[in-house]
Amino acid sequence: MEIVILGSGNVATHLAFALKKAEYHIKQVYSRDIDHAKHLADGIGAEPIDSLLYITTEADVYVIAVKDEAILEVASELRLRNKILLHTSGSTDMDVLKPFSSSYGVLYPLQTISKEVELDFSKVPLILEFSDQRTKEEILNMAFKLSPIIHEYNSEQRRCLHLAAVIACNFSNYLYAIAHDFLAEKKVDFDLLKPLISETAHKIQSHDPNAVQTGPAVRNDGNIIRKHLDLLKAHPNWQQVYELISEDIVRKYWKEDKQNETK
Amino acid sequence: MEIVILGSGNVATHLAFALKKAEYHIKQVYSRDIDHAKHLADGIGAEPIDSLLYITTEADVYVIAVKDEAILEVASELRLRNKILLHTSGSTDMDVLKPFSSSYGVLYPLQTISKEVELDFSKVPLILEFSDQRTKEEILNMAFKLSPIIHEYNSEQRRCLHLAAVIACNFSNYLYAIAHDFLAEKKVDFDLLKPLISETAHKIQSHDPNAVQTGPAVRNDGNIIRKHLDLLKAHPNWQQVYELISEDIVRKYWKEDKQNETK
Numbered sequence: 001m002e003i004v005i006l007g008s009g010n011v012a013t014h015l016a017f018a019l020k021k022a023e024y025h026i027k028q029v030y031s032r033d034i035d036h037a038k039h040l041a042d043g044i045g046a047e048p049i050d051s052l053l054y055i056t057t058e059a060d061v062y063v064i065a066v067k068d069e070a071i072l073e074v075a076s077e078l079r080l081r082n083k084i085l086l087h088t089s090g091s092t093d094m095d096v097l098k099p100f101s102s103s104y105g106v107l108y109p110l111q112t113i114s115k116e117v118e119l120d121f122s123k124v125p126l127i128l129e130f131s132d133q134r135t136k137e138e139i140l141n142m143a144f145k146l147s148p149i150i151h152e153y154n155s156e157q158r159r160c161l162h163l164a165a166v167i168a169c170n171f172s173n174y175l176y177a178i179a180h181d182f183l184a185e186k187k188v189d190f191d192l193l194k195p196l197i198s199e200t201a202h203k204i205q206s207h208d209p210n211a212v213q214t215g216p217a218v219r220n221d222g223n224i225i226r227k228h229l230d231l232l233k234a235h236p237n238w239q240q241v242y243e244l245i246s247e248d249i250v251r252k253y254w255k256e257d258k259q260n261e262t263k
Numbered sequence: 264m265e266i267v268i269l270g271s272g273n274v275a276t277h278l279a280f281a282l283k284k285a286e287y288h289i290k291q292v293y294s295r296d297i298d299h300a301k302h303l304a305d306g307i308g309a310e311p312i313d314s315l316l317y318i319t320t321e322a323d324v325y326v327i328a329v330k331d332e333a334i335l336e337v338a339s340e341l342r343l344r345n346k347i348l349l350h351t352s353g354s355t356d357m358d359v360l361k362p363f364s365s366s367y368g369v370l371y372p373l374q375t376i377s378k379e380v381e382l383d384f385s386k387v388p389l390i391l392e393f394s395d396q397r398t399k400e401e402i403l404n405m406a407f408k409l410s411p412i413i414h415e416y417n418s419e420q421r422r423c424l425h426l427a428a429v430i431a432c433n434f435s436n437y438l439y440a441i442a443h444d445f446l447a448e449k450k451v452d453f454d455l456l457k458p459l460i461s462e463t464a465h466k467i468q469s470h471d472p473n474a475v476q477t478g479p480a481v482r483n484d485g486n487i488i489r490k491h492l493d494l495l496k497a498h499p500n501w502q503q504v505y506e507l508i509s510e511d512i513v514r515k516y517w518k519e520d521k522q523n524e525t526k
Contacts, residue, residue, distance in 0.1 A: 069486060091479075091487050111459055112466070112477045125455045151455060160449040161456075163491045167501075168442035168456050169463040170478030171508050172435040177472040177515075179431035186423040192373060192388045192414060193424075193431050194468055200375055200432040201464030205457055209440040214375045215433030216354075223332060224354050228426045237511050238430075244507055245434050248500050252440075 001142065002059040004028045005046070006074050008036040011088050011109065012065035015146075018121035020044045022145035027059050030074075052077040060084060061142070063107070068092050075100045084135055090162030093155040094129045105130040105139055108158055109147075112169055125149040127158050178238050210253075217249035264405065265322040267291045268309070269337050271299040274351050274372065275328035278409075281384035283307045285408035290322050293337075315340040323347060324405070326370070331355050338363045347398055353425030356418040357392045368393040368402055371421055372410075375432055388412040390421050441501050473516075480512035 003024055005016050008031035016026055026046040031037035037048035049055065055078065064074050064087045071087050075097055078085065085101040087094075090108050097104035106129040111119065126147050130136035136152075143150055153161065176197060180190045203212045216224040225246050232239040266287055268279050271294035279289055289309040294300035300311035312318065318341065327337050328351045338348065338360055348364040350357075353371050360367035371390040374382065389410050393399035399415075406413050416424065439460060443453045466475045479487040488509050495502040 067482075068484070091490055110455055112463055112475075123458050125458060127455070149455075149458075151452065153451060157449055157451050159490065160446065160494060161451050163494050164442035164446050164451070164453075165456060165459055166478050166480075166491065167445075167505065168439050169459050170476070170480065170512075171438050171505075172460070173463055173467070173472050173476055173478075174508055174512050175434050175438075176431050176467050177476060179427035180467075180472050182430075183423065183427050186420055188416060188420050188424050188427070189414065190427075192390070192412075193428060195386050195388060195412075196374055196428055196432050197435070197464050197467065200436055201460050203375070204436070204439050204443075204460065209436050209443050212375075213433070213436055213440060215429050215436075217429075217433065219330075221331070227354055227422065228429065231423060231426055237514070241507060241511065242430065242434075244504060245437055248504065249433075249437050251500070 001025075001061060001138075002027050003061045003063060004030070004056065004059045005040070005063050005065060006030045007063075007065035008033070008040045009065065009067075012063075013040055014119050014121060015063065015065060015088065015107075015109065016040060016044050016046075018146050019142075021121075022142075024142070024145075027056055028054075030055065057083075061086065061139070063088065064097075072096055084138060086139070090127075090165070091159050094131065095155070098131070103131060103135040103138075105135050106155075106158065107139065107143060108162075110161065110165060112173075122147050123149070125151060127161060128152050129154060129158065175241075178241070182232075182235070182238070213249065213253060215249070217246040218253045220250050220254050264288075264324060264401075265290050266324045266326060267293070267319065267322045268303070268326050268328060269293045270326075270328035271296070271303045272328065272330075275326075276303055277382050277384060278326065278328060278351065278370075278372065279303060279307050279309075281409050282405075284384075285405075287405070287408075290319055291317075293318065320346075324349065324402070326351065327360075335359055347401060349402070353390075353428070354422050357394065358418070361394070366394060366398040366401075368398050369418075369421065370402065370406060371425075373424065373428060375436075385410050386412070388414060390424060391415050392417060392421065438504075441504070445495075445498070445501070476512065476516060478512070480509040481516045483513050483517050 003026045005012050005026055026044050028047045028049055029037050029041040030049050034050035037050055041048035061084045064071055066074055068089050071092055078100055080101040082102045085097050085104040086107050088107055094106050108127040109124045110127055111124040124147050126143050183190045229239055266289045268275050268289055289307050291310045291312055292300050292304040293312050297313035300313055304311035324347045326349045327334055329337055331352050334350050334355055341363055343364040345365045348360050348367040349370050351370055357369050369392040372387045373390055374387040387410050389406050446453045492502055495505055
């Protein structure tokens with residue numbers, strides 16, 4: 001099975017190396033910027049191209065790993081007939097690929113991918129979707145060589161998963177960044193929070209997060225919440241985030257506790 | 264060195280067991296509820312008491328590990344003279360203890376402590392504060408037997424650390440809970456997010472969280488943000504949290520990027 005990678009960003013790069021490691025042959029890497037295409041293509045023994053006019057018609061699978069807004073544009077310049085066409089996005093419907101091939105699907109790697117941080121692809125869940133049974137059979141085989149964690153969901157479910165990932169992970173990282181910047185101002189070592197951050201993420205590996213919620217808001221401790229809001233008064237944005245989330249936690253768990261008490 | 268524990272909650276329990284493990288003798292455990300006092304005292308070979316009238320004057324260190332709003336009340340009923348009096352709170356000033364002893368301080372274990380989750384106290388940072396050098400010498404010795412991670416900060420810094428811990432950890436857990444509940448509604452497996460949650464918490468062990476921020480908001484991808492807000496329309500609270508945090512991320516990183524470009 002021969003593969004063409006369209007894109008040269010974080011997902012394209014990590015996926016291309018994972019495919020090479022699984023002993024697939026990647027024929028071409030496309031990027032509008034020939035230097036980017038070369039940089040990735042050289043690492044995996046592929047041909048770099050910077051125009052879709054040069055794309056081979058001899059491969060079996062064409063993977064579009066570009067920004068969401070560019071997927072349609074790239075797909076519309078391909079002439080594939082019955083070759084398999086995949087995109088890798090969490091938030092784009094599979095059906096945007098329908099006009100461009102008879103076999104298409106999605107391979108969405110659910111992970112936070114930065115170029116500067118190494119990634120073990122075998123621990124990345126792959127979320128798949130297929131236009132038909134033949135495509136499914138061909139791609140499933142390939143996907144299992146990349147990761148043992150494989151789930152098939154429809155486009156709506158995949159979009160919800162992506163949204164949940166943004167909330168649970170990108171937003172958590174933003175909270176870490178607030179804590180980091182706030183402590184730097186106060187000359188307190190951010191490293192002290194690291195065991196706590198690890199433990200918080202570790203706990204939910206085996207517990208429902210609702211069952212292990214701690215902190216002043218879940219105890220409805222207005223005294224501490226007021227002190228904290230006061231400490232944040234130089235940062236109205238952070239103060240607003242603190243207030244909104246605390247109110248929501250009080251509403252959520254306080255009500256539930258009262259309901260439990262009256263049961 | 265003989266110790267009295269005042270309180271029987273999460274912190275009192277984990278701390279008492281850690282002290283026992285370090286071979287300290289705990290003479291008494293106080294709780295207003297004698298069953299709670301007994302439950303903890305039995306586990307560590309101490310005497311349970313439910314009134315401060317029965318408290319021994321023979322111990323060396325008295326640890327008040329009760330809710331913040333009860334610290335003053337408990338302290339005011341003790342007659343200690345020069346015995347060491349400690350509280351364990353992140354958000355209460357050390358000086359509330361001043362009227363009640365000539366030697367006092369704070370031993371604040373920085374960790375998310377739930378009774379149902381086991382805790383390795385040797386990985387918990389201990390944040391300390393002391394009224395004077397003698398108290399410091401006596402308690403530092405004890406603290407190092409509990410954990411190698413020891414920091415001395417003043418009350419203001421400790422309060423800031425507690426606030427940062429609430430933001431980075433309690434609020435992250437709340438985000439995990441939103442993701443959990445949202446995915447349950449959509450019949451998508453929350454377990455799929457677990458590697459991503461681990462990786463997000465793991466990354467910042469060796470990177471500044473600002474350097475590893477990913478997601479649609481840091482790319483200022485209004486298209487995806489609008490789609491996500493639409494998916495959340497049945498949950499106005501979650502929608503509001505999503506919107507506020509995304510706006511803040513765009514403001515923070517987009518501005519910084521532009522500043523970098525013009526440098």
